[in-house]
Amino acid sequence: MTSTIDPSTIGKAKSRRHIRTLTGYTAETDAAGKEKWPIGDEKVWKEGIPPVTTEVPQITKSVVHHVHTSLARQAYNLDNLGAYQATAMSTRDNLLANWNETQLHYNRKAPKRAYYLSLEFLMGRTLDNALLNLGLKQQYGDGTQKLGFNLEDLIEQERDAGLGNGGLGRLAACYLDSSASQELPVWGYGLRYKYGIFQQLISPDGSQLEAPDPWLEHDNPWELARSDVTYHIRFYGYAERLEGGRALWQGGQEVLAMAYDVMIPGYATKNTNNLRLWESKPKRGFDLQSFNAGDYERAVEASNSAEAITSVLYPNDHTTFGKELRLKQQYFWTAASLADIMRRFKNTGKDVSEFPDYVAIQLNDTHPTLAIPELMRMLVDEEELPWDKAWEIVCNTFFFTNHTVLPEALEKWPVGLMENLLPRHMQIIYDIVSVWAFLQAVEKKFPGDKDRLARMSLIEEGFPKNVRMANLACIGSRKVNGVAELHSELVRQTIMKDFVEFYGVSKFSNVTNGITPRRWLDQCNPGLSNLISETLKVPKATFLKDLYKLEGLLEHVDDPAFQKRWAAVKQSNKERLAQHIESTLGLKVNTRAMFDVQIKRLHEYKRQTMNIMGVIHRYLTLKDMTPEQRTKVNPKVVFFAGKAAPGYYIAKLTIRLIVNVARIINEDPETKDLLSLYFLPDYCVSLAEVLIPASDISQHISTAGTEASGTSNMKFCLNGGLLVGTVDGANIEIAEEVGESNVFFFGNLTPAVEDLRYQHMYHPVPIEQKCPPLARVINEVAEGRFGDGGVYEPLLNTIRQNDYYLLTEDFDSYIKALELVDQAYQDRTEWIKKSIRTSAKMGKFSSDRAIMDYAQEYWNLEQTSVG
Structure with a gap:
């Protein structure tokens, strides 16, 4: 030896x-x-690892070191941005020490690992969160102060990472935080988008404009480029069938996937997990022969084609090019991730037959479903496993989270596009049906039911034929879950009903979403977190690691001194939001008014349209009042924020209407002190961190049965904001926890929705007859009270004609709910009690609980403490 x-x-x-x-x-x-x-002297290696920097003198020395050596700058020319970068690098050194120890520990122990595949990771800013989880925020605050800088000012220098857009990505980020904090060996895999989704601008006429989001304009100190971790990813070409079900895929285009690692620190633990992001690069970047021949476009064609794959999140798929680019993104990401997972598994020395014993892969929605045929390709073509054995491994490795019951939101890809771009995978998808005899098994269980066979097939017949990704995800996964109790039940009853009857109900379960209390309580609302710690007489870690501990606040609900302090925190948060709006938009906000907030991705089912119609109704009602009557009205400020997809015309019209209504009512001398409206552009995590703690109420008003869960509702309630909403998604479970007397429900229930839609389709009733208040609002918009009414006709017609999302059915109930809010807000003491009770009962909605549900009931994962 x-x-x-x-x-x-x-x-x-x-x-x-x-x-x-x-x-x-x-x-x-x-x-x-x-x-x-x-390998070398182990003692030398260990002594060479720098210790974690925890004392203020060490911190200042570390920051100055990075100013001089990493940034090559001096104190006399150091601005806030430079100080932020040096502070971030110093903090990263601490993360790296824990990260290296964690990876070494995992490699030695070889525990089963879980991998979370999500097309979005809406991480937000990292510095504040890293210092919080490291327990070093106070020390770094003192250290930067000694260097002449304010830590809060440095935190403001950081741009939000452009890796996501909405709730899907924020959920993924919360789950990574909770996995590390719960000491679970979980990695995330995503894409490193150069320009994110887009930077939202508002034009003079109120329209949304999209600009590239240059979030990587300055070096990102939180990522580590892994030039040694690269994989070749193939597109196009042809797949030649071989014996034993194998095939040889060759030709076409090859691009390079290069890894970038982002450290994910756990709270109050050394465990530091990883988010690995892939960037596309050309295999051969610059064609010198073409350049020398004067063909400059061709010289860089391959480079541009490869780099486009990870340029933007969700390229517009209304064009053939955009659709192909989205499919390229999904395969590029899943193929690189699986290659990396397989490499790591093989390093354990285990036989590939043991793959599911050491690997669990969670598919966050249908976007990563191509991982299923890709793993089949690897096992059959590269590992030379028999088809049946490979399929058994696949079905015991993957788990699928569904995020929608809207049929139009379930991904489908044209067969022709798939055959051209991924010929081997299209073969495998056909083989899953024929070799595994899936449809034959369905036929055997349900003889003669041709309609069922058509619904359950992976291929949707028609022109063009489509591959149904949700069906593929379902049959290729060990378990399927929804994200709230109602949603999971609807999944079983609607889009997955045939599969439930085929497999049995045990394959289909629920994991209600959650949020991390570190970011969404302590980081975004430190005043409230401090008050809770002082009141419960416990360190923050006690409730930030076990959110159920907030129930101790119930003992203080009736304490006037505590109520006063609670109200003071809310007022302080309102003033912080007002200062932000004045500094960024130049607008003054009445901080003594009720703050009403709706912040979501713009979509018809989320019904921002109903909210703005409600604002107009309130405005018209105020205009109808006498001055004496207005003195009895609660002042109210309404906030909207959110982005509309670039190709979503109706959603963009909704933004335009909100902006133009705001211009009118905010300048009306009769009402502006009682009602004002703001659309805050370029919504992101850091903006949410300012908006959420300031809210008195928040609106979650989707048509019943359309919102899978929602997580912004949890964030608002955790921060003491009361909920106005439909009986939908996680709203139901929040009400069960906090008590229905502390929420404001309205609207039709899920069982009635389909019947009402049928009535709208076949027995329409004029809107003037069904809902006169809404008819008046629509007429005011159409007649030009808020600008050119003709512009809004397509938006108004979605209500007048089909009204698929039932605004006419729910509007009266919605207005009554808002009137109940006004009445409740008059009694400020009782309102504060409702706020306290709401926060106190939010323990269930921690992402720590949710991720442990996955670990124990799905992935069979054990906690692995680094120590």
Whole structure:
């Protein structure tokens, strides 16, 4: 047995397993069976690892060190941006120490790992969150103060990472935080978008404009470029069938996937997990021959084509090019991630048949579904496993989270596009049906039911034929879950009903979403977090790691002194929001008014349209009042924020209407002190962190049965904002926890929705007859009270004609709910009690609880503490 290894061999090796292959080396083991690796002097290696910087003198020295060596700057020319970058690098050093120790621990223990595949990770700013989880915020605050900088000013220098857009991505970010905090070996995999989704601008006429989001304009100190972790990803070409169900896929285009790692620190633990992001690069970037021949466009064609894959999140798929680019994104990301997962698994030395014992992969919605045929390709074509054995491994590895019951939102890809771009995968999808005999098994269980066969097939017949990704995700996964109790039940009853009847109900379950209390309580609302800690007489870690501990606040609900302090925190948060709006938009906000907030991605089912119609109704009602009557009205400020997809015309019209209504009512001298309206552009996590703590009420008003869960409702309620909403998604479970007397429900229930839509379609009633208040509002808009009424005709016609999302059915009930809010707000003491009770009962909605549900009931994952 060799006692040392030639360092040149190590440079060639990709892993310890590879070292064994290259050298025949067999390592000695200690009493615990752990390998000893005599590569150099182990003591020297250990002593070379810098300690975590925890004391203020060490912190200032570390920051100054990075100013001089990483930034090559001096104190006399250092601005806030430079100070932020140096502080971030110093903080990253601490993260790296824990990150390296965590990865070494996982490699030694070889626990089962879970991988969370999400097309979005809406991470927000990192510095504040990293310092919070490291427990070093006070020390870094003191250290930067000694250097002449304010830590809060430095935090403001950071741009939000452009890696997501809405609730799907924010949920993924919360789950990564909770996985590390709960000491679970979980990695995330996503894409490193150069320009994110887009930067939202508002034009002079109120329209949304989209500009690139240059979030990587300055070096990102939170990512580590991994030029040593690259994979070749193939597109196009042809797949030649071989014996035993195998095939050889060759030709076409190859691009390079390069890894970037983002450290995910756990709270009050050393455990630091990883988010690995992939960037597309050309395999051969610059065509020198074409350049020398004067063909400059062709010289960079391959480079541009490859880099476009990770340029933007959700490229507009209304064009053939955009549709192909989106499919390219999804395969590029899943193929690179699976190659990386397989490499890591093989480093354990286990046989590939044990893959599901060491690997669980969660598909966050249908976007990563191509991972299923990709793993089949790897197992059958590369590992040469029999088809049946490979399919068994696949079905025990994947888990699928569904996020919608809207049929139009379930992904489908044209068969022709798939055959051209991914010919081998299209073969595998056909083989899943024929070789595994899926439809034959359905036919055997339900003989003669041709309609069922058509619904359950992976291929939707028609022109063009489509591949149904939700069906593929369902049959290729071990378990399928929804994200709220109502949503999961609707999944079982509607879009997955046939599969439930085929597999049995045990495959279909629920994991109600959650949010991380670290970011969504302590980080965004430190005043409230401090008050809770002082009142409960416990360290913050007690309730930030166990949110159920907030129930201790119920003992203080009737304490006038506590109520006063609670109200003071809310008022302070309102003033912080007002200062932000004045500094960014130049607008003054009445901080003594009720704050009413709706912040969501713009979509018809989320019904921002009903909210703005309600604002107009309130405005018209105020105009009808006498001055004396107006003195009895609660002043109210309404806030909207959210982005509309670039190709979503109706959603963009809604934004335009909101902006133009705001211009009119905010300048009306009769009403502006009683009602004002603001649309805050370019919604992001850091803006949400200012808006949410300031809210008195928040609106979650989707048509019943359309919102899978929602997580913004949880964030608002955790921060003491009361909920106005439909009986939908997680609203139901929030009401169960906090008590229906502390929420304001309205609208039709889910069972009535389809019947009402049928009535609208076949027995329409004029809107003037069905809902006169809404008819008046629509007429005022159409007649030009808020600008050119003709512009809004397409939006108004969605209500007048089909009204698929039932505004006419729910509007009267909605207005009555808002009147109840006004009445309740008059009694300020009782309102504060409702606010306290709401926060106190939010324990269930921690993402710590949700991620443990996945770990225990789905992934069979054990907690692995680094120590």
